[in-house]
Amino acid sequence: AQTVTQSQPEMSVQEAETVTLSCTYDTSESDYYLFWYKQPPSRQMILVIRQEAYKQQNATENRFSVNFQKAAKSFSLKISDSQLGDAAMYFCAYEGGNTGNQFYFGTGTSLTVIP
Amino acid sequence: DVKVTQSSRYLVKRTGEKVFLECVQDMDHENMFWYRQDPGLGLRLIYFSYDVKMKEKGDIPEGYSVSREKKERFSLILESASTNQTSMYLCASSRLPQGSNTEAFFGQGTRLTVV
Numbered sequence: 001a002q003t004v005t006q007s008q009p010e011m012s013v014q015e016a017e018t019v020t021l022s023c024t025y026d027t028s029e030s031d032y033y034l035f036w037y038k039q040p041p042s043r044q045m046i047l048v049i050r051q052e053a054y055k056q057q058n059a060t061e062n063r064f065s066v067n068f069q070k071a072a073k074s075f076s077l078k079i080s081d082s083q084l085g086d087a088a089m090y091f092c093a094y095e096g097g098n099t100g101n102q103f104y105f106g107t108g109t110s111l112t113v114i115p
Numbered sequence: 116d117v118k119v120t121q122s123s124r125y126l127v128k129r130t131g132e133k134v135f136l137e138c139v140q141d142m143d144h145e146n147m148f149w150y151r152q153d154p155g156l157g158l159r160l161i162y163f164s165y166d167v168k169m170k171e172k173g174d175i176p177e178g179y180s181v182s183r184e185k186k187e188r189f190s191l192i193l194e195s196a197s198t199n200q201t202s203m204y205l206c207a208s209s210r211l212p213q214g215s216n217t218e219a220f221f222g223q224g225t226r227l228t229v230v
Contacts, residue, residue, distance in 0.1 A: 104160070
């Protein structure tokens with residue numbers, strides 16, 4: 001099984017500030033996908049952003065961006081201009097072509113946004 | 116919109132009961148997954164299926180079985196429920212990766228309590 005590690009169980013950020021959530025992973029594959037999912041209190045998992053490993057350019061979706069360091073096997077999520085609605089559990093996930101299209105998840109980071 | 120629907124949001128069962136958790140997706144996805152979510156442990160894969168009648172064990176299959184008789188439906192079965200199976204269960208589906216178009220879509224989760 002692939003390993004996805006999120007070393008920050010909890011993070012907090014002031015409203016309108018920027019926060020970075022960390023994720024590292026372990027793989028021997030060269031072609032794979034990485035994701036950040038958000039799980040608010042409603043429990044519905046929502047895709048925030050995805051990155052293909054063969055693309056060097058970091059993915060961006062509005063206030064959300066990633067810092068993908070392939071050699072370091074690092075995939076951090078930056079949330080800019082944090083809003084109260086960003087408060088949730090965030091999961092980093094990996095999907096590799098040789099793993100039967102399985103999605104492997106980290107243990108999650110609980111983000112609190114302080115008004 | 117892709118929809119993954121789980122039959123129950125909350126379920127309370129007695130020890131030793133046979134429990135069925137149902138999941139239906141409406142996007143003709145090949146892959147379907149059952150995860151278990153516990154605090155501090157993230158999402159752990161129980162079983163997944165990449166085709167009708169096909170199934171593969173995930174990381175924690177003990178005490179569970181699955182059934183996929185139709186492409187849109189994936190059932191998780193607890194043969195004899197035990198208190199250590201009290202957890203949140205998440206169903207997900209995805210299509211086979213096609214370029215950058217890959218993503219896991221989740222149901223709303225079933226919180227199962229075994230008493």
